[in-house]
Amino acid sequence: MRVVVPFAVATPKTRLSETLTKSERREFARAMLSDILEAIAETGQTPEVLATEPIDLTHPVIVDDDPLTPAVNHVLERTDEPVAILMADLALATPRSLNRFFNTRGGVVLAPGRGGGTNGIIARHGDFRVDYHGTSFFDHLANARAVGATVSIVDSFRLAIDIDEQSDLVELLIHGDGAAREWLVQSGFELDETDGRVSVSRT
Amino acid sequence: MRVVVPFAVATPKTRLSETLTKSERREFARAMLSDILEAIAETGQTPEVLATEPIDLTHPVIVDDDPLTPAVNHVLERTDEPVAILMADLALATPRSLNRFFNTRGGVVLAPGRGGGTNGIIARHGDFRVDYHGTSFFDHLANARAVGATVSIVDSFRLAIDIDEQSDLVELLIHGDGAAREWLVQSGFELDETDGRVSVSRT
Numbered sequence: 001m002r003v004v005v006p007f008a009v010a011t012p013k014t015r016l017s018e019t020l021t022k023s024e025r026r027e028f029a030r031a032m033l034s035d036i037l038e039a040i041a042e043t044g045q046t047p048e049v050l051a052t053e054p055i056d057l058t059h060p061v062i063v064d065d066d067p068l069t070p071a072v073n074h075v076l077e078r079t080d081e082p083v084a085i086l087m088a089d090l091a092l093a094t095p096r097s098l099n100r101f102f103n104t105r106g107g108v109v110l111a112p113g114r115g116g117g118t119n120g121i122i123a124r125h126g127d128f129r130v131d132y133h134g135t136s137f138f139d140h141l142a143n144a145r146a147v148g149a150t151v152s153i154v155d156s157f158r159l160a161i162d163i164d165e166q167s168d169l170v171e172l173l174i175h176g177d178g179a180a181r182e183w184l185v186q187s188g189f190e191l192d193e194t195d196g197r198v199s200v201s202r203t
Numbered sequence: 204m205r206v207v208v209p210f211a212v213a214t215p216k217t218r219l220s221e222t223l224t225k226s227e228r229r230e231f232a233r234a235m236l237s238d239i240l241e242a243i244a245e246t247g248q249t250p251e252v253l254a255t256e257p258i259d260l261t262h263p264v265i266v267d268d269d270p271l272t273p274a275v276n277h278v279l280e281r282t283d284e285p286v287a288i289l290m291a292d293l294a295l296a297t298p299r300s301l302n303r304f305f306n307t308r309g310g311v312v313l314a315p316g317r318g319g320g321t322n323g324i325i326a327r328h329g330d331f332r333v334d335y336h337g338t339s340f341f342d343h344l345a346n347a348r349a350v351g352a353t354v355s356i357v358d359s360f361r362l363a364i365d366i367d368e369q370s371d372l373v374e375l376l377i378h379g380d381g382a383a384r385e386w387l388v389q390s391g392f393e394l395d396e397t398d399g400r401v402s403v404s405r406t
Contacts, residue, residue: 116401157363198319
């Protein structure tokens, strides 16, 4: 099985632009990428990064400057073996949660993200194609059924939480244990319970 | 194993007060309670409702008007067998996700909720006590270690999503299939993708 992690090199994490500067967002996105690649490698799989432009990494890199959906579909079109696609901001993913995902049977395996997203896909059916626009979970269910693939859904908190906005940083500070959490802590972020609900603040 | 679902009868779901009227919040909370009780019953367990005041249900009801933490601890103090505690607003819980939770070994089993909450607990160690205030996940880890209990953490999206605020309704409309989702649909709620992100609107 190929395991592919799409990554926007130039402008990652725009929804964190009120929380982090552009250069900080790039550092933080790199730290999250490093965490997911390491977690994948610990399961025994070899992660490949599907990057929008050349990027210096120890893992294999495929460059495709098309948007996310066509870039992933190019990989699917050109591959005969099963392909897993995992988002680069799954900073809570652990080898254990990934093993459960990789070992789930089905022609198409979906790990839903919050808000109707799809954070992980395994395409074992050769005709399946992705569509990350809008409520992609519904589109992926429909696409799988349209090609006659069996569908399995993985129920994982760690794979459902992608780090998009400031409120997501709470989850990373509580449940993370890798480079991205360390970057946040070094950058002065900490949990803040002052108003009775848990949020993050920066010192 | 006893399976206990705490339920605030009079003033449920106050954080939905900008979205639903008081009487709607009561109806919606009852629909969610009915969903989790049914899902628990489908696993073969007998759910008991730990209610703040008498409530008419077909399932057994224990009345304790103390706040959540002491009320749950009263149950733990008075019970020799393992006790599972599940929040009443886990409207995405399915028999399958609950079976995985119930079958997880450990002196204390925790199902984290978003924002540092604890949506499910199994206390098999007789000295364990709960503390739902603040970042309860940390408190429950600490309490389990303090009494020398082994701790297991269940990685479940369906158990991590409690329905507290309007943005949570998105998850229920996408992934739910019970009375609470039906109540939302009948009340005019639907998914809204007009701004490129998925939210709910009411017709």
